Amino acid sequence: MIQETAVIRQINRFRxxxxxxxxxxxxxxxxxxxxxxxxxxxxxxxxxxxxxxxxIAGVYxxxxxxxxxxxxxxxxxxxxxxxxxxxxxxxPLGAGFQYKKLKFAYFLGGGIGAAPLLFLQxxxxxxxxxxxxxxxxxxxxxxxxxxxxxIQRNVIVCTDDGSYGEHGFVTQSFEKQISNGISPQSSAFxxxxxxxxxxxxxxxxxxxxxxxxxxxxxxxxxxxxxQGCALKVQExxxxxxxxxxxxxxxxxxxxxxxxDLIEN
Ligand SMILES: Cc1cc2nc3c(=O)[nH]c(=O)nc-3n(C[C@H](O)[C@H](O)[C@H](O)COP(=O)(O)OP(=O)(O)OC[C@H]3O[C@@H](n4cnc5c(N)ncnc54)[C@H](O)[C@@H]3O)c2cc1C
Ligand code: FES
Numbered sequence: 427m428i429q430e431t432a433v434i435r436q437i438n439r440f441r442x443x444x445x446x447x448x449x450x451x452x453x454x455x456x457x458x459x460x461x462x463x464x465x466x467x468x469x470x471x472x473x474x475x476x477x478x479x480x481x482i483a484g485v486y487x488x489x490x491x492x493x494x495x496x497x498x499x500x501x502x503x504x505x506x507x508x509x510x511x512x513x514x515x516x517x518p519l520g521a522g523f524q525y526k527k528l529k530f531a532y533f534l535g536g537g538i539g540a541a542p543l544l545f546l547q548x549x550x551x552x553x554x555x556x557x558x559x560x561x562x563x564x565x566x567x568x569x570x571x572x573x574x575x576x577i578q579r580n581v582i583v584c585t586d587d588g589s590y591g592e593h594g595f596v597t598q599s600f601e602k603q604i605s606n607g608i609s610p611q612s613s614a615f616x617x618x619x620x621x622x623x624x625x626x627x628x629x630x631x632x633x634x635x636x637x638x639x640x641x642x643x644x645x646x647x648x649x650x651x652x653q654g655c656a657l658k659v660q661e662x663x664x665x666x667x668x669x670x671x672x673x674x675x676x677x678x679x680x681x682x683x684x685x686d687l688i689e690n
Pocket of ligand 2 (some may be wrong): 654
């Protein structure tokens with residue numbers, strides 16, 4: 427883990443409640459792996475004392491990309507930060523995705539949950555490993571990617587109201603595709619709302635497809651000290667059946683998760 431002063435190089439507000447940020451932080455960028463996150467100090471916002479966690483959505487030389495959805499005071503204040511401003515960043519944190527020996531990947535992103543999947547897709551592309559990315563949102567204005575990137579990544583777009591792309595849930599499009607046959611040595615990776623990941627887990631189990639999920643929780647320290655992000659899992663492990671999302675995750679094998687115990 428590194429603590430580094432990052433410089434904001436770009437902020438792009440591309441939808442009403444969504445923006446992307448390019449942070450120059452060479453030490454963190456060099457060590458980042460798909461599925462990991464950074465913990466940001468957001469200065470000058472009186473209500474926000476604790477750091478805020480964000481998935482690394484991509485690494486471009488010395489810079490990391492974040493995609494942020496405005497949900498409260500911290501993310502609202504972050505959207506108003508200026509290019510050139512310094513930010514104190516801790517990272518890269520957590521355990522990322524496992525993808526050795528993979529020949530094909532199915533990605534299921536729900537809203538802003540697509541962020542860590544984009545980084546993994548970029549890494550697989552570099553290795554020549556093909557993938558299919560499904561992203562769902564409630565409506566077009568909540569879609570976490572810009573038009574150009576949707577086309578470039580060949581995303582299967584789904585919206586709950588059918589206003590954009592396929593009508594329905596991302597899990598329905600995914601199941602429709604894999605019911606016609608599953609690529610050999612493939613895995614699924616999902617991140618998004620719990621009901622989406624729970625349903626993805628059910629489908630993957632049915633088709634015997636390995637599946638990793640990236641979970642979120644409110645975080646305090648982000649480094650395994652406060653125990654604030656503990657999660658009850660299926661197996662009794664070294665923490666008596668609990669895992670820390672910030673340290674043992676945020677990526678877990680979907681079979682390790684006790685989906686009945688996770689709140690929506
Ligand atoms: C590992 C990890 C990766 C994340 N990656 C991203 C990302 O790439 N992009 C992004 O936009 N957000 C991401 N988040 C969520 C992000 O950290 C929160 O949205 C942010 O901290 C909210 O701060 P705030 O001050 O704006 O809102 P707050 O005022 O703190 O909260 C506003 C509302 O959002 C809810 N909320 C806040 N944090 C979470 C959370 N972690 N899980 C569920 N509900 C929450 C609160 O309960 C409240 O209802 C991630 C969270 C984790 C744990
Ligand atoms: S956030 Fe403190 S232990 Fe995970």
